[in-house]
Amino acid sequence: MKQGTAHITANICNKFGNDRTRLMDIAIAVQERFGCVSHEAMEEIARAVGTQRVEVESLVTFYSFLSVKPQGKVVIRLCSDIVDWMKGYSEVAEAMARELGITMGETTPDGAITLTDTPCIGMSDQAPAALVNSVVVTHLTPERGRQLVRDLRRHLDPQQLVTMVGNGNNEHPLVRSMVRNNIRMRGPVHFAPFEPGKALLKAFELAPSDVISEIKESKLRGRGGAGFPTALKWELAANTPGEKRYVICNADEGEPGTFKDRVLLTECAEQLLEGMTIAGYAVGSDTGIIYLRAEYRYLMPYLQSKIEGRLKQGFLGRGILGKKGFNFDIRIQLGAGAYICGEETALISSCEGLRGDPKNRPPFPPQEGYLKRPTIVNNVETLCCVSRILLEGAKWFASIGSANTTGTKVLSISGDCRKPGVYEVPFGITTRELIELSEAENVGSLLIGGPCRQMIGQVRLDGQICYDDLATGGAIIIFNGARNKLEIAEHYLDFFIDESCGHCTPCRVGLTLLKNLVHKVISGTGEPADLDRMRDLSNFIINMSRCGLGQAAPNPVLGALEIFGDASGGFVAERKPGLLPEFDLSKAVIDAELRVGRQSKYV
Amino acid sequence: MSRISFTIDGVTVQAIKGQSILKAADAAGIYIPRLCAYRDLVPHGSCRVCSVKVNGRIQAACVQTVIEGAVVENNTPELEEYRSNIIDMLFVEGNHFCMFCEKSGFCELQALAYRFGIAVPKYQFLYPKREIDMSHPHVYVDHNRCILCGRCVQASQSMDSKNVFQFIGRGIRKRLQVNGDSLAKTDLKVTDEAVSVCPVGALVRKRVGYETPVGLRRYDEAPIGDDIEPGKGDR
Numbered sequence: 001m002k003q004g005t006a007h008i009t010a011n012i013c014n015k016f017g018n019d020r021t022r023l024m025d026i027a028i029a030v031q032e033r034f035g036c037v038s039h040e041a042m043e044e045i046a047r048a049v050g051t052q053r054v055e056v057e058s059l060v061t062f063y064s065f066l067s068v069k070p071q072g073k074v075v076i077r078l079c080s081d082i083v084d085w086m087k088g089y090s091e092v093a094e095a096m097a098r099e100l101g102i103t104m105g106e107t108t109p110d111g112a113i114t115l116t117d118t119p120c121i122g123m124s125d126q127a128p129a130a131l132v133n134s135v136v137v138t139h140l141t142p143e144r145g146r147q148l149v150r151d152l153r154r155h156l157d158p159q160q161l162v163t164m165v166g167n168g169n170n171e172h173p174l175v176r177s178m179v180r181n182n183i184r185m186r187g188p189v190h191f192a193p194f195e196p197g198k199a200l201l202k203a204f205e206l207a208p209s210d211v212i213s214e215i216k217e218s219k220l221r222g223r224g225g226a227g228f229p230t231a232l233k234w235e236l237a238a239n240t241p242g243e244k245r246y247v248i249c250n251a252d253e254g255e256p257g258t259f260k261d262r263v264l265l266t267e268c269a270e271q272l273l274e275g276m277t278i279a280g281y282a283v284g285s286d287t288g289i290i291y292l293r294a295e296y297r298y299l300m301p302y303l304q305s306k307i308e309g310r311l312k313q314g315f316l317g318r319g320i321l322g323k324k325g326f327n328f329d330i331r332i333q334l335g336a337g338a339y340i341c342g343e344e345t346a347l348i349s350s351c352e353g354l355r356g357d358p359k360n361r362p363p364f365p366p367q368e369g370y371l372k373r374p375t376i377v378n379n380v381e382t383l384c385c386v387s388r389i390l391l392e393g394a395k396w397f398a399s400i401g402s403a404n405t406t407g408t409k410v411l412s413i414s415g416d417c418r419k420p421g422v423y424e425v426p427f428g429i430t431t432r433e434l435i436e437l438s439e440a441e442n443v444g445s446l447l448i449g450g451p452c453r454q455m456i457g458q459v460r461l462d463g464q465i466c467y468d469d470l471a472t473g474g475a476i477i478i479f480n481g482a483r484n485k486l487e488i489a490e491h492y493l494d495f496f497i498d499e500s501c502g503h504c505t506p507c508r509v510g511l512t513l514l515k516n517l518v519h520k521v522i523s524g525t526g527e528p529a530d531l532d533r534m535r536d537l538s539n540f541i542i543n544m545s546r547c548g549l550g551q552a553a554p555n556p557v558l559g560a561l562e563i564f565g566d567a568s569g570g571f572v573a574e575r576k577p578g579l580l581p582e583f584d585l586s587k588a589v590i591d592a593e594l595r596v597g598r599q600s601k602y603v
Numbered sequence: 604m605s606r607i608s609f610t611i612d613g614v615t616v617q618a619i620k621g622q623s624i625l626k627a628a629d630a631a632g633i634y635i636p637r638l639c640a641y642r643d644l645v646p647h648g649s650c651r652v653c654s655v656k657v658n659g660r661i662q663a664a665c666v667q668t669v670i671e672g673a674v675v676e677n678n679t680p681e682l683e684e685y686r687s688n689i690i691d692m693l694f695v696e697g698n699h700f701c702m703f704c705e706k707s708g709f710c711e712l713q714a715l716a717y718r719f720g721i722a723v724p725k726y727q728f729l730y731p732k733r734e735i736d737m738s739h740p741h742v743y744v745d746h747n748r749c750i751l752c753g754r755c756v757q758a759s760q761s762m763d764s765k766n767v768f769q770f771i772g773r774g775i776r777k778r779l780q781v782n783g784d785s786l787a788k789t790d791l792k793v794t795d796e797a798v799s800v801c802p803v804g805a806l807v808r809k810r811v812g813y814e815t816p817v818g819l820r821r822y823d824e825a826p827i828g829d830d831i832e833p834g835k836g837d838r
């Protein structure tokens with residue numbers, strides 16, 4: 001390692017206090033400076049923070065935005081989510097690759113540009129989209145893809161690609177992004193006017209335990225999708241003895257097809273920061289962390305300025321709004337490309353400067369979380385709800401929605417519909433109504449996202465969006481009748497295979513085996529018994545996996561099988577006994593011929 | 604130490620508060636199959652072989668602590684099938700050729716397969732391409748046989764006071780990695796506990812293979828688990 005680079009790496013470590021728990025920030029900064037975290041850099045980092053090279057390597061190789069091998073000065077990450085794929089991903093990918101003269105995953109020989117793909121970047125309402133370093137480009141076409149490459153070759157400055165800015169705060173000088181909000185329906189919780197500081201003053205009129213009671217009365221449940229009662233989580237943390245507690249905002253929105261937190265972060269930042277502060281007051285915490293997914297890095301300077309603004313106004317910092325003894329500060333922890341970090345214990349691992357492996361439970365985070373302290377992890381939307389509940393009262397909030405699921409839900413609707421975007425709707429709304437609102441026609445199936453990730457067909461269109469029926473973290477993806485449901489399931493399996501942390505056997509190995517089975521059936525060599533094998537394997541993975549990823553990953557497969565019923569979509573046929581239908585003799589012979597370099601005259 | 608009681612397949616078991624179900628079962632002479640869990644190492648909870656049903660919910664017995672009055676199911680057809688599936692999966696995930704392996708007869712994965720009556724895995728082999736690191740004078744790493752149990756990672760830290768191993772990558776591409784360009788560049792000693800805790804033939808001492816004649820190897824004598832619950836594992 002050159003003296004200069006070693007020096008710069010050491011300086012970066014120093015900037016983060018040579019703190020082992022800030023390894024994420026250090027690795028991200030080194031990656032941005034040098035285009036990789038080389039083994040030499042790992043050694044330098046390990047020395048500075050007092051660990052071993054293999055520990056740094058373990059972290060770097062976990063996150064997809066970090067790399068050991070050098071990447072281009074500009075990295076184009078084309079979103080390969082299923083919605084982008086439906087909107088022309090393949091053509092755009094081919095056009096860009098051809099223009100660059102490389103294939104997907106490669107870097108141009110001059111080391112300037114890397115082209116790669118990445119799972120959902122939270123832009124399904126304006127797909128196909130891509131990240132160019134941290135700049136978002138949307139509504140791509142092959143021609144625009146080619147032009148983008150030509151422009152980049154000229155200036156290598158992603159920011160110059162933004163010639164037209166989106167609406168709302170996307171126009172803000174610290175955002176300046178072409179992203180559009182696409183807010184199609186404004187509800188009373190998130191998109192009503194919000195005056196900073198007012199909800200905080202209301203909270204201060206109450207004792208911390210009464211704030212929790214207020215949240216309890218509102219029946220607020222976690223908006224990430226699992227629907228855990230927020231007040232219960234807070235109560236557990238507040239009642240766990242300890243000198244320090246933490247409030248973490250989960251802004252690692254990675255569920256394919258979900259983009260509502262993107263809009264909330266852009267338009268409701270004050271409401272979110274205030275919600276976190278109220279949470280801090282309620283549970284007795286002085287430190288908040290926003291875990292911001294790497295894909296939303298373009299929002300970081302703006303959010304940082306909002307935090308600084310609130311510090312100046314006295315809404316954050318020491319003795320907030322004159323309340324003696326209540327101090328609260330917020331820092332932003334950037335992610336580095338790992339869907340699993342949306343799982344709260346994995347998110348905590350990541351904040352601690354570790355691989356994003358989920359932790360064994362118990363203990364649960366409110367008992368023992370970040371740095372082994374009581375920690376509450378709440379979704380962006382949940383924390384925004386908190387501010388509104390304090391403003392308008394628990395009764396008001398509980399009067400909206402359905403009996404067991406109060407309030408509104410911000411949904412991200414995308415796919416085969418005319419009006420993709422963000423909809424704030426009262427809980428209890430039916431899928432049929434959503435289809436009408438989003439102007440979707442010829443609907444074949446819907447994917448209701450969130451930890452349950454159900455695929456439902458025509459028969460269940462009267463299902464209600466609420467925790468007792470169709471629970472969702474916010475993603476609704478609409479597929480028209482012509483889409484192949486098993487192909488959709490295979491697409492999601494590929495995603496989960498890439499994003500599995502690999503810790504437990506059922507998820508790590510089972511998903512690959514399940515994908516191979518699904519692929520066998522799609523390619524026309526399946527037999528009826530394969531459908532049973534798919535069901536058995538899916539149930540095994542769901543029952544035996546350690547965390548929510550594995551426990552939910554096979555659901556699209558089960559959903560597709562359920563929609564098919566016994567008809568199985570004509571995919572499988574009875575085979576002669578004793579033959580392996582997936583074995584293609586002529587292909588095997590061709591493979592062998594290629595290897596030996598001569599042809600057989602018998603085939 | 605407060606004592607609590609719960610049942611495993613209907614048998615009442617006494618345990619110490621905070622103890623894992625696995626440890627409590629061991630003490631009571633009830634064998635729950637396991638692979639990554641090892642003596643006093645902090646349970647890794649990764650293989651999931653020790654999955655049991657606790658009040659109807661599947662939990663890893665190595666991680667889940669005992670609960671007063673809990674109903675634990677261990678030997679049920681469903682769990683037996685699930686455990687057998689995991690062992691199958693570990694076989695097809697790597698490249699395990701028992702007939703050539705120095706660990707044969709001492710291998711816990713192989714012994715579990717025998718205990719579960721697995722002759723041939725029911726899943727298709729993935730045949731991954733994996734590396735072998737022969738650089739160290741006395742120990743070699745064969746990644747073909749590594750089942751990612753994490754024993755060596757932790758033993759190196761907690762028992763050897765080193766940091767020789769860690770995992771890199773994620774998902775199906777997750778691998779064991781050594782702290783350096785090769786095993787020879789690390790401070791691993793042949794006498795390290797990290798080497799001896801490997802349940803399979805992934806970390807192997809050189810020049811001592813096949814010393815024990817077939818028939819006298821550890822699991823030739825008695826099936827795995829027999830030391831905890833004698834006479835139950837013979838199939």
